[in-house]
Amino acid sequence: MYVGRDMTELSMIPKTEWNDSELAFFHHSLQQIAPYLNVEGQTIHREIIEEIESRGGLHHHEADYTHGTKTSFD
Numbered sequence: 001m002y003v004g005r006d007m008t009e010l011s012m013i014p015k016t017e018w019n020d021s022e023l024a025f026f027h028h029s030l031q032q033i034a035p036y037l038n039v040e041g042q043t044i045h046r047e048i049i050e051e052i053e054s055r056g057g058l059h060h061h062e063a064d065y066t067h068g069t070k071t072s073f074d
Contacts, residue, residue, distance in 0.1 A: 011044075015051040023048055024058050 002025045010018060010026070030037065030045040037045060052058055 015047050018051065020055070020058055023052050023055075027052060 004022055004025070007026065010022060027048050030041065030048065034045065
């Protein structure tokens with residue numbers, strides 16, 4: 001379950017200030033409904049993807065007992 005800021009709050013701040021779990025969660029959510037997004041939704045999704053790419057992707061450099069190598073938004 002995602003626990004964090006909702007899209008209403010996040011829409012008021014630049015994507016550069018979102019944390020990785022927020023980017024991962026909303027990217028995954030929008031990716032699941034991509035065929036149904038209007039132009040505004042597609043633009044938001046594209047901006048999220050561009051921010052993820054500008055950060056070099058979403059990944060941990062190494063795993064340990066607290067997390068794996070994949071960013072989790074749960």
